[in-house]
Amino acid sequence: xxxxxxxxxxxxxxxxxxxxxxxxxxxxxxADYPQMKGFVKVFTTVNRKKxxxxxxxxxxxxxxxxxxxxxxxxMPELKVNRAQLADFQALNEQxxxxxxxxxxxxxxxxxxxxxxxxxxLKRTFDAHGINAGPIPHDRHDQYLPAMHDFGTSxxxxxxxxxxxxxxxxxxxxxxxxxxxxxxxxxxxxEAFAEAISNEDPDNVxxxxxxxxxxxxxxxxxxxxx
Ligand SMILES: [Zn+2]
Numbered sequence: 001x002x003x004x005x006x007x008x009x010x011x012x013x014x015x016x017x018x019x020x021x022x023x024x025x026x027x028x029x030x031a032d033y034p035q036m037k038g039f040v041k042v043f044t045t046v047n048r049k050k051x052x053x054x055x056x057x058x059x060x061x062x063x064x065x066x067x068x069x070x071x072x073x074x075m076p077e078l079k080v081n082r083a084q085l086a087d088f089q090a091l092n093e094q095x096x097x098x099x100x101x102x103x104x105x106x107x108x109x110x111x112x113x114x115x116x117x118x119x120x121l122k123r124t125f126d127a128h129g130i131n132a133g134p135i136p137h138d139r140h141d142q143y144l145p146a147m148h149d150f151g152t153s154x155x156x157x158x159x160x161x162x163x164x165x166x167x168x169x170x171x172x173x174x175x176x177x178x179x180x181x182x183x184x185x186x187x188x189x190e191a192f193a194e195a196i197s198n199e200d201p202d203n204v205x206x207x208x209x210x211x212x213x214x215x216x217x218x219x220x221x222x223x224x225x
Pocket of ligand 1: 113114117189190193
């Protein structure tokens with residue numbers, strides 16, 4: 001996939017147009033955050049008509065060898081809901097109008113939101129000294145604290161806290177709803193993902209969230225010369 005880094009792609013029924021739109025979005029994100037390149041290993045689609053879910057990414061722990069059930073891997077996954085692609089623009093406009101979603105112009109914003117979750121998954125792995133990919137047999141236990149931190153949105157919360165502090169605005173659910181989106185106010189991980197995907201150039205919280213994130217990713221830049 002031209003260096004995009006997916007190792008496993010399962011995309012039943014996805015239109016070629018949508019696929020290239022999504023891959024272009026991922027490539028553009030990797031250009032903005034080069035340390036993330038190749039972090040997402042799996043790309044799949046689901047088809048859930050009654051579900052508002054656009055894409056889910058958080059479950060990355062996968063069993064990968066049917067002959068050996070003790071073999072597990074961390075395989076960060078981008079999952080797209082095909083059912084929403086056809087009328088995504090209408091849904092997006094409606095959600096932005098009510099302030100539930102942050103301002104984005106098209107599906108690229110959704111990719112950026114999901115990749116926002118991936119940033120903090122990678123930063124959590126970095127903090128625990130672990131990588132995506134197969135988990136060595138004798139190290140299963142070391143992955144549990146990392147998944148706990150990711151599950152409790154530890155990194156997301158730290159970044160949001162620092163961003164609000166830098167902007168001199170009180171860090172509260174009301175202010176997340178006001179400065180980011182109401183969806184962002186549901187959970188620090190969603191606040192972060194909404195902030196990263198926010199396309200309003202004048203949003204002060206978003207500006208700090210991106211700055212802090214780039215600074216932190218650079219600290220663990222294993223691709224730097
Ligand atoms: Zn999300």
